[in-house]
Amino acid sequence: MALIITDECINCDVCEPECPNGAISMGEEIYEIDPGKCTECVGHFDEPQCVVVCPVECIPKDPAHPDTQQQLLGKFFKLHPDKTPYLPKAGD
Numbered sequence: 001m002a003l004i005i006t007d008e009c010i011n012c013d014v015c016e017p018e019c020p021n022g023a024i025s026m027g028e029e030i031y032e033i034d035p036g037k038c039t040e041c042v043g044h045f046d047e048p049q050c051v052v053v054c055p056v057e058c059i060p061k062d063p064a065h066p067d068t069q070q071q072l073l074g075k076f077f078k079l080h081p082d083k084t085p086y087l088p089k090a091g092d
Contacts, residue, residue, distance in 0.1 A: 002035035003048055004062035015050035015059065021079050024050060035065040042069060043076030043085035 005015070009030035016024040016031060023037035040048045051059045067075070076085055
């Protein structure tokens with residue numbers, strides 16, 4: 001699934017620079033995540049970095065965009081065709 005930023009967002013500006021895909025931008029009132037670019041950091045990190053840094057825990061999975069791990073990895077390759085993805089080792 002892609003992620004979504006809820007209305008609890010306090011516009012603290014910490015999530016946007018953490019996104020390796022440039023999926024987070026300022027919306028009309030709060031930050032927004034472009035589901036076409038959100039890979040939940042698949043290919044980059046073990047977990048979504050925006051979720052890690054959010055001080056108010058307002059970034060859940062978006063049920064409107066139920067991507068599988070394979071689909072998220074596919075987005076990674078589309079966004080970063082020249083990059084080798086980070087894939088956790090089995091058992092991690």
